[in-house]
Amino acid sequence: MLAVSSRRVLPGFTLSLGTSLLFVCLILLLPLSALVMQLSQMSWSQYWDVVTNPQVVAAYKVTLLAAFVASIFNGVFGLLMAWILTRYRFPGRTLLDALMDLPFALPTAVAGLTLASLFSVNGFYGQFLAQFDIKVTYTWLGIAVAMAFTSIPFVVRTVQPVLEELGPEYEEAAQTLGATRLQSFRKVVLPELSPALIAGVALSFTRSLGEFGAVIFIAGNIAWKTEVTSLMIFVRLQEFDYPAASAIASGDPCGILAAAVLYQYLAKSLWSTCGRSLMAEVTQLKRYDVPRINWGKWFLIGVGMLVSAFILLVPMIYIFVQAFSKGLMPVLQNLADPDMLHAIWLTVLIALIAVPVNLVFGILLAWLVTRFNFPGRQLLLTLLDIPFAVSPVVAGLVYLLFYGSNGPLGGWLDEHNLQMMFSWPGMVLVTIFVTCPFVVRELVPVMLSQGSQEDEAAILLGASGWQMFRRVTLPNIRWALLYGVVLTNARAIGEFGAVSVVSGSIRGETLSLPLQIELLEQDYNTVGSFTAAALLTLMAIITLFLKSMLQWRLENQEKRAQQEENHEH
Structure with missing residues (x-):
């Protein structure tokens, strides 16, 4: 550079x-x-009373729990999708790659409306989950689903360029020395990916903490149960309680701190990758697509496409089905x-x-x-x-x-x-x-x-x-x-x-x-x-x-x- x-x-x-x-x-x-x-106009005792209010603390807990679950899911799913998109060539790959950006392009209100309808008791997914006594809407799980949907691309798009830069020759070199596929991934690839993966998960977590548009439809804003901090701030503003809203919102610097950590990790991952690329010249290994057909490859592709269809493609189609459910007029x-x-x-x-x-x-x-x-x-x-x-x-x-x-x-x-x-x-x-x-x-x-x-x-x-x-x-x-x-x-x-x-x-x-x-x-x-x-x-x-x-x-x-x-x- x-x-x-x-x-x-x-x-x-x-x-x-x-x-x-x-x-x-x-x-x-x-x-x-x-x-x-606004915060400077509040005394310390007033500020402390607001942020330690049991209802506010409950909202913080729900927000952190849902964001944590969403970011962990996105870490696993995002790594899987980045892997199959960079390592394999298969029919529908271009469409699948474009689908990863759907949460970026789709307004959060549309995502929230669609997810709430899909996971409702009478919804397409909700009816199936009800057989196992699993309820998603108006629970913290529904909030986690909405957060995960809106922040999926952050992990995929953070890990993907690092994987592309690494290329497959490192795993292949390890396998020629006797390592299994799992060992080559765990000991060769994963250490190089860790900074970028942590960065993507951190950004997903940060994005989830502040999610509002998707959550408001599926959460129901039930106090002590599904009230997240962004919804609580919004309610306080509707009540014209600006000091309380400001005090609750002051927790957002945690998000800024997480973002700062993210970019430090991201910078490290990029520079680490650039340095590691010299290994290809030293070992004189030429990049190539592995021609072998193996069950592991197609298993990963199948899982990735199935989960992507479940959480991305079906909701997009469902929107048009619902819009035209009563005809064109x-x-x-x-x-x-x-x-x-x-x-x-x-x-x-x-x-x-x-x-x-x-x-x-x-x-x-x-x-x-x-x-x-x-x-x-x-x-x-x-x-x-x-x-x-x-x-x-x-x-x-x-x-x-x-x-x-x-x-x-x-x-x-x-x-x-x-x-x-x-x-x-x-x-x-x-x-x-x-x-x-x-x-x-x-x-x-x-x-x-x-x-x-x-x-x-x-x-x-x-x-x-x-x-x-x-x-x-x-x-x-x-x-x-x-x-x-x-x-x-x-x-x-x-x-x-x-x-x-x-x-x-x-x-x-x-x-x-x-x-x-x-x-x-x-x-x-x-x-x-x-x-x-x-x-x-x-x-x-x-x-x-x-x-x-x-x-x-x-x-x-x-x-x-x-x-x-x-x-x-």
Whole structure:
């Protein structure tokens, strides 16, 4: 990996630094400071009384238990899926690989609605489990199921690139020395995978701790039994008990700490893998796909495909089955409803604003951290990961505290007759918050690997900054950029937790499509709720298709670059 240039031959340092700092302060730091200000107004005894309240402690226990179970399941299942996707070639592999990203693209409200219906007493899965006296909905087990569903990709996508870099030659070398397949995996592969696997499980655990959209449908929010911390915070906000909500939310720094540990492990795993790749040259082992057909391979593939179908494919199909359960006309009637049309329009509006903002910011910040060395560079990247660690409900809370009537900017906004909270501008702001890391995180690795030589050469040959970006930089990063835009758009369209806090859920005014699902479900309009869910699922399928195409283009681009480099040598 090429080092970041310390010389400021390249233009744009002042612009990118100033814009990035302004964005981070306005979107991340200032709203989070409102939480600190709210907590500072509480005495220690008041704070302690809130966080040690038996009901709050019970919510913490349920949250930790469900998140732990979900992350352990995802660790095992994610390792299995990463293994079969990188080690084996079989019919349907491409589809299975794309299916792993379904929880990324599918809004959490859609996931929660579908899982609650599937596992209900009369549901497709619930009826079968009832024969064994197993109940999932309105239990901690249902919460764990929802958490596991939404955080599956984190383990798969963290372990998969490390496995691809390792290749199969290490196990093959061990087996030629007499080791069994299990021994070669346990003693050769697993030590190399451990940092990445721990990182994926940590991120899955962190994501599960703050899950709201999927949990709210399947948990039932029963005090002392299925009330998790994100739901408790939301209830306190509905009661306008901001101090209690802030005190309960202050436990979220645990998530930030877990995320910090995650990225340390992830960095270690990547550098460890890069170092280990030298072993292939030393031993002069050539990579190849093992041609032998063995029962173990097909057993693993069968288990992986069966579990994937059970937890991913069937729920996706079930959404459309439920939407069209009473025919086409009810679907068309629900789509033509004025409130539904307004929800669709508002969802599109939010995405049309949030995505371009994060596009511009992502390019500038990626340019800044990959092309210049400056104090605080790593801190800036760490701050950008806050939306990954903070629960969406907490994100909504900090914006409510900062921009609300009693917040630092609330009085000024009221004087100028500007309303941010409980209106669409507030929904846009929190959406920008939760989606801001995606473009940057896709661009940074690509720009670091490509280096800055071509950009510097263009400047030295007389190109302006804009000409350099348009003719040199942009063609090299265009697929990664589009990849980040697709992910940002998917999250913006499906955001539920943060938006539900700041929207006020005003019918026909501040209901986005995910919020419309909850409202229709509360109105017992099952067809209507699944119609909205089917529309969002269709968007998710399109997102997965575009993501797969862009990923294919990125891989081809990397292969061509590698071939050109090998040809030069």
